[in-house]
Amino acid sequence: MKTRGEKQYINMPRFAAKLYDNLTGVKGVNKSFEEIAVFIGNSVKQGYLLDVGTGPGRLLLEIHKNNSLLDLYGLDISASMLDVAKQNLKAVKNVNLQVGNITGTDYPANFFDCIVTTGSFYNWDKPVEGLNEIFRILKQGKSAYIFDTYKEYDKSLLKARLKENLKDYSIIRKFLSKPFLKKQLSITYSITEYENIIRQSVFKENYTIHQIDLGNLPVWLRIELRKD
Numbered sequence: 001m002k003t004r005g006e007k008q009y010i011n012m013p014r015f016a017a018k019l020y021d022n023l024t025g026v027k028g029v030n031k032s033f034e035e036i037a038v039f040i041g042n043s044v045k046q047g048y049l050l051d052v053g054t055g056p057g058r059l060l061l062e063i064h065k066n067n068s069l070l071d072l073y074g075l076d077i078s079a080s081m082l083d084v085a086k087q088n089l090k091a092v093k094n095v096n097l098q099v100g101n102i103t104g105t106d107y108p109a110n111f112f113d114c115i116v117t118t119g120s121f122y123n124w125d126k127p128v129e130g131l132n133e134i135f136r137i138l139k140q141g142k143s144a145y146i147f148d149t150y151k152e153y154d155k156s157l158l159k160a161r162l163k164e165n166l167k168d169y170s171i172i173r174k175f176l177s178k179p180f181l182k183k184q185l186s187i188t189y190s191i192t193e194y195e196n197i198i199r200q201s202v203f204k205e206n207y208t209i210h211q212i213d214l215g216n217l218p219v220w221l222r223i224e225l226r227k228d
């Protein structure tokens, strides 16, 4: 089966994970994590929260800054990314990081009060299985949120917003910061494709999709999946 990116992440060398962390450490990306953390803070006040495909753990850090009462969990198929996450989260006590694939975890059923994933879903080789596992480990009555890019974004608006976001950075930084987003946007799903995937999962009757800006970039969807 052709991988959507999982294989590259599983084999990712440590220096590449460090580079990813460094290049995504720009203002616009940090701002998007701050915005997601505020949104999550409004929907869950205490309990267990899982970030799927946490990468360098920057979202977990923002969520912790916003609400230190939450017990945080981070899952990722890349051991190198989790090494970087460990560093970024070393000051946080209540965090549990685990290497694994969301298609089959060993978290107990009905365990999490909230599950979130940012910029990772488009990489999952088996997205329906991933969603079904999220359903299994999410508590009844709670929601999971996918924050991911989509195909039908406004290209000229994105160009203008990127220029604005990167205006204070060096030419090298500008040059290096765009490839990750470009790669993501080149393989991301359309809204119809997201819907086709969700409708094959157990969340088929219980989802909503919103087009949103994050970190000033007009390329994001927030998909809410409810376990009613």
Ligand SMILES: C[S@@+](CC[C@H](N)C(=O)[O-])C[C@H]1O[C@@H](n2cnc3c(N)ncnc32)[C@H](O)[C@@H]1O
Binding pocket: 005, 006, 009, 010, 024, 052, 053, 054, 055, 056, 057, 058, 075, 076, 077, 078, 081, 100, 101, 102, 103, 117, 118, 119, 120, 123, 124, 125, 130
């Ligand atoms: C583009 S990075 C995003 C990292 C972080 N969430 C962020 O927003 O910066 C995608 C991450 O998802 C992880 N990933 C991809 N497929 C996964 C899967 N099936 N289960 C768990 N993690 C996965 C990758 O290893 C990688 O760290």
